[in-house]
Amino acid sequence: MLSALIWVPVLGAVFIALLPESLVARTRQIALAIASAVGIWTIILASQFDVGIPGLQFQESLPWIESLGLTYQLGIDGLSMPLILINSLLVWIAIYASDPNINRPRLYYVLMLVLGGAVAGAFVAQNLLLFFLFYEVELIPLYLVIAIWGGARRGYAATKFLIYTAASGVLILAAFFGLAIISETNSFDYDVVQSQVLPLTTQLLLLIPLVVGFGIKIPVVPFHTWLPDAHVEAPTPASVLLAGVLLKLGTYGLLRFGLGLFPEAWTEIAPWLAWIAVLSVLYGSFAAIAQTDMKKIVAYSSVGHMGYIILASAVATPLSLTGTVAQMISHGLISALLFLLVGVVYSKTGTRDINVLRGLLNPERGLPLIGSLMVVGAMASAGIPGMVGFVAEFIVYRGSLPAFPLQTLLCMVGTGLTAVYFLILINRVFFGRLPESLANLPRIRWQDRLPSIIVTVLVIVLGIQPSWMLRWSNVTIQAMGMEEVNRLVQVESESTRLAETVGDSESVRRLVESTETVPLTSMTNPNSIAFTPGKEAASDKSTEPLGDRLIDNSLPHSKLKPNI
Amino acid sequence: MTQTTVAVTHPSSPHALSDIITRLESGGALLPDTPENLIEVVGILKSYGVVLDAYQRNLQYIAEHQFLVLFPFFKYFDGKVTLQKLLKHWWHDRINYEYAEYCMRGMLWHGAEGVDQYLDSEEFRQRAMAAIQARGKGHLLAQAIGSLFPEFALEQVRMLVYYSILGQFWDVMSRMFLDLSDRYDRGEIQSIPAVVEHIQNGLVEAATKPMVYAVTLKGKTYEIVPKSAGLTFLMDAAVPYVEAVFFRLFPFFGTVSYNAQAHQVPEDQAEFGYGALFADALPIGGAGIPPTLLMQDMTHYIPDYLHEVYLKGLRGEDDLRVKIGISFQKSMFCVTTAAMMGLMPHPRTTTDPAQREENRRYLEGWMDRLVHTQLLNVQ
Structure with a gap:
C-alpha cells in the first residue's frame, strides 16, 4: 500500500516523460490528476491507519541487494503519517500553483512528481540505505527545478543547495555505514540496527555526523546559508515544497535516526541541541528583520521556526515530542502559505522588495485577498491563538521549559521577533496608498487564490481543533x-x-x-x-x-x- | 451656443498650467479631447444621470414628505415600503442615497451665499415657523422638542431647504446628462468640447430657474422658499454645489489620511480640498466610504460600450469602481469647464485685448485652485 505513495508519482512521471507531443499541452492536468490520485490514496491510508498502534503499520518488505544490507522495507507510524499527509497535500498544491505556461512543462512536472515520490519514500523507508537513497534522490529534481526555472542567480543557488545537501548526505551515509560496521549486523534494516547495544562513546561518534548531516538539511545555524539563496531563486512551487516538506526530512531524520538509534548519546548532546535551537531561532529572527526581500524574510523565518523543533526534540519527553510533530505540521502549512502568497505578489508585481511594494491591500487594484491571507499567515507564524502556530509553539514551549528553561525563554523571544518582522513586511507591503507604478496589476485568478485559501483553512481549522492534527502521532510519540x-x-x-x-x-x-x-x-x-x-x-x-x-x-x- | 475656435494672438500665460489655459482659450476643455475620453465621459454621465435622477427624487421626497419626521426610518423608500424593498435595502443591492445626503451636508456646511442669506432672514423664520407649528399639531413629542429647543426645528428646516435645492439642481443635471447620452447615441456629440458645450448650454438655459421649496401638511401648502426669495439655479445651486462638492467637501475617512489634532485639516473651510476633483480614485482600505458609494451605484447603469472598454483593462471587473471613479472625475472636469466658461467675465471669443486679459486672469484664478486637483493626472 505504501509503495503506491512512491511509485504512482514516479510511474506518473515516466508516463508524462513519454507523452506524445499532442498531449504536452495537457501535462499540467495529467500531473495534477496523478497528484490527486496520490492524495486520495494518502487519505485512504490515513483513514485506515490505526491511531492506537504505536509501531509501524502497512509494512512492506522485499529483499533487494541483500549483500549490501539493502532491503525494500517500508512502514509508517505516527511520526511519519502526518508528514506523508502534508507531502501529498503540498505536492498537489505545488503542481496546482505552478505557472500554466511554464517552459518545458514535461520536464518540470516529471521532476515535481519524482520529488514528491522520493520524499514520501524517505518518510516510509525502514531501511537506512533505502532512506538514504530516497533522501538523495529528492535532491536531484529540486536541484534541477531551481537550476532551470529559478531566478537570476539560480545557478549559484542550485549549486550551493547541492553542495550543502550532498555534504549532508555524505555525513548521514557515513553514520549509517559506521553503525552497520560497528554493530556487525550487515543489515541496514531499522529494527535490526535499533536493537544493537552500543557504548555511549560509539553512539556519540555516530550521532554527531548524523546531527550535522540532518542539521544541514533542517537547516540549523551555521549550516543554513544555502536555504535563503535556494528559496529566493526557486520558483514558488519549489519553495512551497522545500519549506513545507523537504526541511522536515531533517527533523524527521533527527528524531527517527538520532533519537531513535542513539538515545543515550542524544541525552548527552541534548543541551547542546537546545543551544543550537536558540542560535537558530534568534539568528533566523534577527536576520529576517534585516531583510528587504519578502522571500528572504520568510526563508529566515523558516530557519528560526525550525529551531523550535530542535528545541523540543532535544527534550524528548512525550509532550515536547508532540510539540515537534505539531511544529513540523504547523511550519509545513504556514511556510507553504507564506511562500505561496509571496509568489503571487511577485508574479503580479514583479518585485518582492518591501521598500518598493506598498498599499497592496487596496480593495480595487491591489491584492486584497492575498494581503488578508498574508495577515493571517503572519499571525499564525507569530503564534496568535486560534491558529495552528499557536498550538505548536505552545506545546513546544510547555514541553521544553522544564528541561531547558533558559533556552526555551530565549526561543520565546523568537516568537516575539516573528511578529516584528512580519509586521514590518505587512505594514510596508500591504498598507498605505497603492503607488501609481502598481496601480495596474494583472488580474488575480482563482489559481492564484485557491492554494492559499486551502492552506489557510487548514491553518485555522487545526488551530481550533489541534487533535485532528495530533491524533495520528499521539500514541507513537507517547511511546x-x-x-x-x-x-x-x-x-x-x-x-x-x-x-x-x-x-x-x-x-x-x-x-x-x-x-x-x-x-x-x-x-x-x-x-x-x-x-x-x-x-x-x-x-x-x-x-x-x-x-x-x-x-x-x-x-x-x-x-x-x-x-x- | 456654437463652438468657435479663436486664434490666440497674445503670449502664453506664465502660469504653471499655461497649456491648459491656452487650450481653454482656444475652445478646448480641461480634459483633453480624445476618443477614449469622449467614450468614458459620455458613458459615465449616462450612468450618473440615472443615479442622479434617483438621488434627486429621494432628496425631494425627504424634503417634502419627511418634514420634521423625528425618526425617518423609511426616508430612502420614497413612500413605497414593501418587504421586498426592505430586504433589498438591508442587502445593500440598492441606490446608496447616503451619498446624496453627504453632498447635501457638504453644501449645507460650506454654505451657499444667497441661500444662507435667505435662511437667516426673518421671512424664512416666519414661513418656517408656520410649517413647524403645523407639523407639531397633535405631535406631543415634536411640540416638546420645539419648546425646549426652539432653534432645533428651524435648523432642521434649513437642512431640508438644502435637501430640496440639491434635489432640484440634480433634477436639471440628470436630465441634462441623459439628454447628452441620447445626443451621443444619435451621433450629435463627437468631441469633449461638444460635451462641455452641451453642459454649458444646459446650465445657461436653467440659470434663472427659481429654486423653491414648499411642504404640504394636513392639506395645506406652506411655501418655505417662495419664488419671490429670488434663489436661482445657477448662482444659488450650481455654483455653491461646484464649490462645496467639487472642491471642498469633507476629508472622508478612507480617501485621505489625516490627523485633525495635528492641524492636517485646514481650519479655514475655504482651504478645504477634499472634493470630487481632488478625490483619490484608489481608496485606502475600508468599504462604503462616500465616493465609493457613488461608484458602486453607477456600476449598475454603465452603458455597454463603456463596460466593454473597462473589461479590456488588466483587472477586468475587479477594479470597476476605480475605473468608474477615474471616468467620473474626467466628466466632472468637463462640468467644471462648462461652469468656468459659463461664468467667464467676457465672451471667450472676444477680440478686445482688455477683455481677453481679464478672461485670462479669470482662468488663471481657476488654475490656481485646480493645480492640486487630479487635473494633471487626466491630461
Whole structure:
C-alpha cells in the first residue's frame, strides 16, 4: 500500500516523460490528476491507519541487494503519517500553483512528481540505505527545478543547495555505514540496527555526523546559508515544497535516526541541541528583520521556526515530542502559505522588495485577498491563538521549559521577533496608498487564490481543533516519550549517583502511572499538560537538564532505546 | 451656443498650467479631447444621470414628505415600503442615497451665499415657523422638542431647504446628462468640447430657474422658499454645489489620511480640498466610504460600450469602481469647464485685448485652485 505513495508519482512521471507531443499541452492536468490520485490514496491510508498502534503499520518488505544490507522495507507510524499527509497535500498544491505556461512543462512536472515520490519514500523507508537513497534522490529534481526555472542567480543557488545537501548526505551515509560496521549486523534494516547495544562513546561518534548531516538539511545555524539563496531563486512551487516538506526530512531524520538509534548519546548532546535551537531561532529572527526581500524574510523565518523543533526534540519527553510533530505540521502549512502568497505578489508585481511594494491591500487594484491571507499567515507564524502556530509553539514551549528553561525563554523571544518582522513586511507591503507604478496589476485568478485559501483553512481549522492534527502521532510519540521516562526510572533505580534523588524517582513513577491512566487524546488539551514529564521536571528541585541527570554508562544500552 | 475656435494672438500665460489655459482659450476643455475620453465621459454621465435622477427624487421626497419626521426610518423608500424593498435595502443591492445626503451636508456646511442669506432672514423664520407649528399639531413629542429647543426645528428646516435645492439642481443635471447620452447615441456629440458645450448650454438655459421649496401638511401648502426669495439655479445651486462638492467637501475617512489634532485639516473651510476633483480614485482600505458609494451605484447603469472598454483593462471587473471613479472625475472636469466658461467675465471669443486679459486672469484664478486637483493626472 505504501509503495503506491512512491511509485504512482514516479510511474506518473515516466508516463508524462513519454507523452506524445499532442498531449504536452495537457501535462499540467495529467500531473495534477496523478497528484490527486496520490492524495486520495494518502487519505485512504490515513483513514485506515490505526491511531492506537504505536509501531509501524502497512509494512512492506522485499529483499533487494541483500549483500549490501539493502532491503525494500517500508512502514509508517505516527511520526511519519502526518508528514506523508502534508507531502501529498503540498505536492498537489505545488503542481496546482505552478505557472500554466511554464517552459518545458514535461520536464518540470516529471521532476515535481519524482520529488514528491522520493520524499514520501524517505518518510516510509525502514531501511537506512533505502532512506538514504530516497533522501538523495529528492535532491536531484529540486536541484534541477531551481537550476532551470529559478531566478537570476539560480545557478549559484542550485549549486550551493547541492553542495550543502550532498555534504549532508555524505555525513548521514557515513553514520549509517559506521553503525552497520560497528554493530556487525550487515543489515541496514531499522529494527535490526535499533536493537544493537552500543557504548555511549560509539553512539556519540555516530550521532554527531548524523546531527550535522540532518542539521544541514533542517537547516540549523551555521549550516543554513544555502536555504535563503535556494528559496529566493526557486520558483514558488519549489519553495512551497522545500519549506513545507523537504526541511522536515531533517527533523524527521533527527528524531527517527538520532533519537531513535542513539538515545543515550542524544541525552548527552541534548543541551547542546537546545543551544543550537536558540542560535537558530534568534539568528533566523534577527536576520529576517534585516531583510528587504519578502522571500528572504520568510526563508529566515523558516530557519528560526525550525529551531523550535530542535528545541523540543532535544527534550524528548512525550509532550515536547508532540510539540515537534505539531511544529513540523504547523511550519509545513504556514511556510507553504507564506511562500505561496509571496509568489503571487511577485508574479503580479514583479518585485518582492518591501521598500518598493506598498498599499497592496487596496480593495480595487491591489491584492486584497492575498494581503488578508498574508495577515493571517503572519499571525499564525507569530503564534496568535486560534491558529495552528499557536498550538505548536505552545506545546513546544510547555514541553521544553522544564528541561531547558533558559533556552526555551530565549526561543520565546523568537516568537516575539516573528511578529516584528512580519509586521514590518505587512505594514510596508500591504498598507498605505497603492503607488501609481502598481496601480495596474494583472488580474488575480482563482489559481492564484485557491492554494492559499486551502492552506489557510487548514491553518485555522487545526488551530481550533489541534487533535485532528495530533491524533495520528499521539500514541507513537507517547511511546517514544515513555521510553525516555522508563529510562529515567531505570536509571534512577540502578544508579548510585542518583540514589539521593529518591523523591524524584517516586515522582516519576507517579507520573508514569498517571500518564498511563489518562486518555492519550487528551495530550492535545492544554489542560492535560499538568501530568506530563515536563510538569514533573518543573517541580524538580534540580534545575539540571534532564540529560544531565540520566547519564549512566554502566547501564545496558538496549534498555535506553525508544521503541520506534 | 456654437463652438468657435479663436486664434490666440497674445503670449502664453506664465502660469504653471499655461497649456491648459491656452487650450481653454482656444475652445478646448480641461480634459483633453480624445476618443477614449469622449467614450468614458459620455458613458459615465449616462450612468450618473440615472443615479442622479434617483438621488434627486429621494432628496425631494425627504424634503417634502419627511418634514420634521423625528425618526425617518423609511426616508430612502420614497413612500413605497414593501418587504421586498426592505430586504433589498438591508442587502445593500440598492441606490446608496447616503451619498446624496453627504453632498447635501457638504453644501449645507460650506454654505451657499444667497441661500444662507435667505435662511437667516426673518421671512424664512416666519414661513418656517408656520410649517413647524403645523407639523407639531397633535405631535406631543415634536411640540416638546420645539419648546425646549426652539432653534432645533428651524435648523432642521434649513437642512431640508438644502435637501430640496440639491434635489432640484440634480433634477436639471440628470436630465441634462441623459439628454447628452441620447445626443451621443444619435451621433450629435463627437468631441469633449461638444460635451462641455452641451453642459454649458444646459446650465445657461436653467440659470434663472427659481429654486423653491414648499411642504404640504394636513392639506395645506406652506411655501418655505417662495419664488419671490429670488434663489436661482445657477448662482444659488450650481455654483455653491461646484464649490462645496467639487472642491471642498469633507476629508472622508478612507480617501485621505489625516490627523485633525495635528492641524492636517485646514481650519479655514475655504482651504478645504477634499472634493470630487481632488478625490483619490484608489481608496485606502475600508468599504462604503462616500465616493465609493457613488461608484458602486453607477456600476449598475454603465452603458455597454463603456463596460466593454473597462473589461479590456488588466483587472477586468475587479477594479470597476476605480475605473468608474477615474471616468467620473474626467466628466466632472468637463462640468467644471462648462461652469468656468459659463461664468467667464467676457465672451471667450472676444477680440478686445482688455477683455481677453481679464478672461485670462479669470482662468488663471481657476488654475490656481485646480493645480492640486487630479487635473494633471487626466491630461
